[in-house]
Each structure stands twice: as structure tokens, then as C-alpha cells.
Amino acid sequence: MRTDPEGHGPVRYGPPLPDDGLPVLPDLTAVLAAAAGRPRAEPVGGGTALLEAACDYAARRGLPAEPDHVAAAPGAPSLLLALTAALGGDVLVPRPCAAWWAPYARLLGRPVFHVATPAECGGVPDPYALLETVRRVRAEGGDPRLLVLSVADDPTATVAPPEVLHETVEAAAAEGLHLVSDETWRDTVHAPHETVWLSPAEMLPDRVTVVTDLAGSLLPTGWPAAFARFPANGEGLHARVLDVLTALGARVAAPVAAAAAHALTEPEPVTAHRAAVGRLHARVAAAAHATVVGAGALSRPPRAGRHLYVDLGPLRPALTAHGVGDAQDLEDFLTARLGMPAPGGHRFGDDLGALRVRLSTGPLLGGSDEERAECLTSPTPLELPHVQRALITLESVFDDLRDDAQRWEPPR
Numbered sequence: 001m002r003t004d005p006e007g008h009g010p011v012r013y014g015p016p017l018p019d020d021g022l023p024v025l026p027d028l029t030a031v032l033a034a035a036a037g038r039p040r041a042e043p044v045g046g047g048t049a050l051l052e053a054a055c056d057y058a059a060r061r062g063l064p065a066e067p068d069h070v071a072a073a074p075g076a077p078s079l080l081l082a083l084t085a086a087l088g089g090d091v092l093v094p095r096p097c098a099a100w101w102a103p104y105a106r107l108l109g110r111p112v113f114h115v116a117t118p119a120e121c122g123g124v125p126d127p128y129a130l131l132e133t134v135r136r137v138r139a140e141g142g143d144p145r146l147l148v149l150s151v152a153d154d155p156t157a158t159v160a161p162p163e164v165l166h167e168t169v170e171a172a173a174a175e176g177l178h179l180v181s182d183e184t185w186r187d188t189v190h191a192p193h194e195t196v197w198l199s200p201a202e203m204l205p206d207r208v209t210v211v212t213d214l215a216g217s218l219l220p221t222g223w224p225a226a227f228a229r230f231p232a233n234g235e236g237l238h239a240r241v242l243d244v245l246t247a248l249g250a251r252v253a254a255p256v257a258a259a260a261a262h263a264l265t266e267p268e269p270v271t272a273h274r275a276a277v278g279r280l281h282a283r284v285a286a287a288a289h290a291t292v293v294g295a296g297a298l299s300r301p302p303r304a305g306r307h308l309y310v311d312l313g314p315l316r317p318a319l320t321a322h323g324v325g326d327a328q329d330l331e332d333f334l335t336a337r338l339g340m341p342a343p344g345g346h347r348f349g350d351d352l353g354a355l356r357v358r359l360s361t362g363p364l365l366g367g368s369d370e371e372r373a374e375c376l377t378s379p380t381p382l383e384l385p386h387v388q389r390a391l392i393t394l395e396s397v398f399d400d401l402r403d404d405a406q407r408w409e410p411p412r
Helices: 026-035 048-057 077-085 101-107 127-139 164-174 235-248 254-262 268-294 312-321 326-336 369-377 385-410
Strands: 071-072 090-095 114-115 143-150 178-182 210-211 226-229 307-311 355-358
Touching: 026 254, 026 268, 048 226, 048 254, 071 077, 071 235, 077 143, 077 178, 077 226, 077 235, 077 355, 090 101, 090 127, 090 312, 101 114, 114 127, 127 143, 127 164, 127 210, 143 355, 164 235, 268 307, 268 369, 312 326, 312 385, 326 355
Parallel strands: 090 114, 090 143, 143 178, 178 210
Antiparallel strands: 071 226, 210 226, 307 355
């Protein structure tokens, strides 16, 4: 498991997307290897095969698209940077939000305003808080134009209920905002047959651009590929985004594009692998959630992705005794104690003083490819010795904090 913190600071340290921690699907490796000899670069915005596969993938999810309304890039960050540059104005994001959203706006010199989320979920702003923030920013001379949100969320691992999403989208529409819906984690919902999923693009088709990073469920994080689906009336925005991608030289590597196009067609090996990965991480996330909540920490039940978001505020007395006073201290403390990255909530736009972290489930699957692959094929992955050891370490660290907090509680 990786234990070094990868540097510090808002620019040099960007917590990566939660990795699935598993070996690459052999089918994808074969496609990538077969395309490795191609001498020509993929066009900016993606070649025909990749764009058509992306359109079919979106259409299967109720979001029909034509290739001239889709653009591909080497990862979602370059698409968000291009969208932010093309749309102009100030940017609104929920608090907390994915670690990579805000830096790209700041890189362009655009103000970023964080908006509180509702009690039910993260990923989308509370509609009343959104309206108030927009009005306040405009009253102060700002120009809010872009709202970035995610129904299935990193970092909170929640899935926004349709009624909450609908109210937020209505509020955004009333204020004339353009929405970017980050749907990277859409296919990682833990209980897909029990979860009602709606995309903002279904509710507000003329003002929503959907961005999907294939690292969410289809490709390894080391093979960067993503696509954006623009509104039917978004020809001008599509063209401006392509201009920015051209200036950046943001092309998907040809072998990765071949693997991405193959994965987006969703052949049976890919879908079976994705489903197995989803079930595995759902089990591990549920076990990790039970552990942290049992120790007195707060965490919404994880519903998607390969992570959970934990508030250790109730354990502050014990953490204070260990010299932990803010999220950066907590990140350092837990990373050292757990032997795995535990990025603090401040990395996701949360308050530095709040004792929150994102914990990923990938590092709990073992330390070698063999151990991690065994997790995927085992009918009882939580009973594997290496998974048990990782969960016992997690439990021990949090139980120690609980016991310390109880000792530090003032007498009643």
C-alpha cells in the first residue's frame, strides 16, 4: 500500500481518483497492445470510433448524442478546464467536491464559490444555498455562470435522490447557469437495482454538459480517457472546447483510444468485470463504514464509488491529544497510522478546521496483484486473510481513538 503523502499544498498535492486496486482486465490489455503500433495520433476531440462508441454508451443511458456533440480528451480534468475557459464567468461547486474541480478554474483566474450541500447527500448544492450564493456573488459584482455537480459523488460516495437533484437543477435553471454533470461514478453504484439514477441532462437538456472519466468504471486510472456530451444546442460550446483542447494538445493516446472505444461498447467481459468490481468495493466499503461509525465517527453510508467520507469531529478530544487540530494534521496522522493515503477534507474544498477525510477501499484489498485478484474471484472476499488484516488495522486505529475520546470526556 502506498504510504507517502505525495507532497503537500493545494497545487502539488491532488488526491487521485480512488483506484479500484485491481489488475487490468486482460481483454483491455490485448486491445491496447494491438493498437500500440499505430503511428498516427488520435485527432483532438477524439477519432470516429471513439466518438461513436461514446455516443452509443450515452444513448444506452437515456442520453442520445451525435458525434459532433461529443468530445474526448485525456481525462476529465482537461475537459473541465476547456469548458471553464469556454464558458467564462465564475464557477460554483458543492462543498465538499472532487479535488480536481476547483484548481482548473483557479488556474484560469476564475473565482470559485463553494455551496453547502443538503443533509441527504453530497455532490449537489442545496437549492436554497445555491440561490443565496448566486445572488450574493452578483451583488458583489461577480458573474456566476457555471455549476459543477455530481449525482454519484467523489468524495462523499453518496447518490443524490431525484427529488433533491430536481430542486437544485430548477434553481440553477432559474439563475441561467450552465451545468457540468460529472458522471464518472455513474456505473459504480453499489445497489444499481435499488437506486434511482437521474442525470441533470434529462431534466435540463439545453443547459447541461455531461463529463465522464472512464477511470470511474471502464479503464485503469493510468490510461487517461474521458468524454463530454454537449447539449443538442451546444455547437458553439463544442467548438470552443475543441479550440482549447487544441491549444493544450490534449489528445487521447491512440492505444488508449482503442481500449476506450472497446470498453465503451460494453462487451460482456467488460460488463462482467465492472459488475464484479462494483460488488467487491460495495462489500469492503460497507465493512469500512461499519467500522468507523462503530468507533463514533460520522459517515453517510457509501452508495457509489470506491471510497467513503468520514467526519472524525466526535473524536476530536482524542485527536487533540495526538496533536491533531485540523484536516491537514488528520491527513498526516491517519496516513501514518493506517499505512494508506487518507486525504483531508480540505483537499475537497471542505473547511480546514473540520476533521474529515476520504478513505479509499482499494488499499484494503491487499498489497500484491495476486492478493487483489483473489479478492475479485473469492465468494467471501472479506474473509481473505489480507483483507481481514487491513480491516483489523482500520478497526484498531478507530477503536483506539474512540477509547481515548471516552477517557478525555469531561465528567458529567
